[in-house]
Amino acid sequence: MPTLRYRRPSFDSPARCQARHAHLLPERIMFRYFVEKLSCWFERTEQRRANDFLASSSDIAELERRMRSMESTGSPT
Structure with missing residues (x-):
């Protein structure tokens, strides 16, 4: 049975890594x-x-409804 050797992981220095x-x-x-x-x-x-989307509102009530809708959903619908 072959013997297993532990190989320590090789970590490059930051400078060597940057150069590579x-x-x-x-x-x-x-x-x-x-x-x-x-x-x-x-x-x-x-x-x-x-x-x-907001500018196409016909009146202030619709503008407010659209603003609330956008606040809850996050996008114009």
Whole structure:
């Protein structure tokens, strides 16, 4: 029966890890930038949609009803 040896996991130092993945840094920065821009775009679109929904109210009572509806559901319906 072969003997099993315990191998301690090797942990790289942060500097060594950064050096090994240095070529990925521009891609990570671009991906993070893209995600942030996409998130902002979605937020602006949702805000514009909510504003349009509220602005299309015919009177103050309907506006208040729509505002309560948005507070409870979180989105225009």
